[in-house]
Amino acid sequence: MKIAILTDSAYDGKASDFKDLYIIPLMIAPEDGNQIYDDDSLNKDDFYKLLDSQSLKTSQSAPGDIMAMWDKLLVDYDQVIFAPISSGLSGQFNLARMLSETEEAYKGKIFVCDTKGVSIILQTVIRHIAFWIAENKTGFEILELVKELSSKFTTFIIPKNLETLKRGGRISSTAAALAKMLKIIPILRYNGSIDKENTARTYKKAIAHALNIIKKECKNIKVIDVAYSRFDQEDLDLIVKLIHDEGLTIGLYSELTNVICSHTGRETVALVGWRN
Structure with a gap:
């Protein structure tokens, strides 16, 4: 067969x-209502230009x-x-x-x-x-x-930049401003849908907190998968260092897909652990 x-x-x-x-x-829909196929004709640079300029919606x-x-x-x-x-x-x-x-x-x-x-x-x-x-x-x-x-992963999504979440109405302007002022970073649990797990006062602490939960829920884990949107290289290097400091190696390491970045924005990382 x-x-x-x-x-x-x-x-x-x-x-x-x-x-x-x-x-x-x-499909990705800019504010003008046009539908853009999320395929190879939409390169990453053009996608991020759209993302930086307006709120994007996605559809099936x-x-x-x-x-x-x-x-x-x-x-x-x-x-x-x-x-x-x-x-x-x-x-x-x-x-x-x-x-x-x-x-x-x-x-x-x-x-x-x-x-x-x-x-x-x-x-x-x-x-x-x-x-x-x-x-x-x-x-x-x-x-x-x-x-x-599909029931065997523990995943956290951590957005450092809240601008896209605010623009899309997924977080209020007041909450975004307060988070920025207090340097609060949301930690989002992903289990097929996205829910709030916790917050941390710095991005470094948010990464460490997520890794700690993954290690608890995925016993004896040695390898973690990482997906990321556009970051400064210094920030990406820090994420990699924090993972290695926890005694973990990186398996899959990939730029986040457009349909997720449309909602979470730049400077977002996803950490995935698998249970045996």
Whole structure:
């Protein structure tokens, strides 16, 4: 049986990372209401120019685009594993699952996984799916394996710069001003959706606090994955040093995907630990 893997642009790798991997773009909407495909035609420099100038919104892929991609893949493949952005961040999963279950042509051929993932979490999920396909697992089996895997990470997102959160209305101007004055850094827990975990008085303390929780929840962890938006190199070097000071090495190290940066902004880091 020949199986394709399909993900979306919440994945911050490349289609060439794995055999039979394909990527469908999510959408980014500037304030003028236009829809921009989040694909290779939107390079990082152009994306950050947009991000710095206005509030950005993101949305799921168009249903027609999803089905057109499925139809194209089913010409050459028997099954397609679709591993999109987390259901807690987008309607992409629910839309795709509905289409796969109601359209007769896709029943038993399209398998939609709730990955709970984005960015480097999706990279890990995709790597496992590719391994399971190589082991001749079926679409039904892979759905269950992804469900189990997606419950095994501890992740924190730490934004140093609150400007994008303020501009998008996710934090009030008063709260942002107060946080800046008092040098308060929010620590956000990510488990498929984003919730506030704690705060710290400096960015260094916020990183240390998150790493401490990850080490407690992921017993005997040795490797941590890191995703980041645009930072000064000095700040990135500090994050790396803090991780090494905790006795951890870095596995995946990748720039955050556009759909997350659209909401969190510059100077944001995500730290991911996996439980065995």
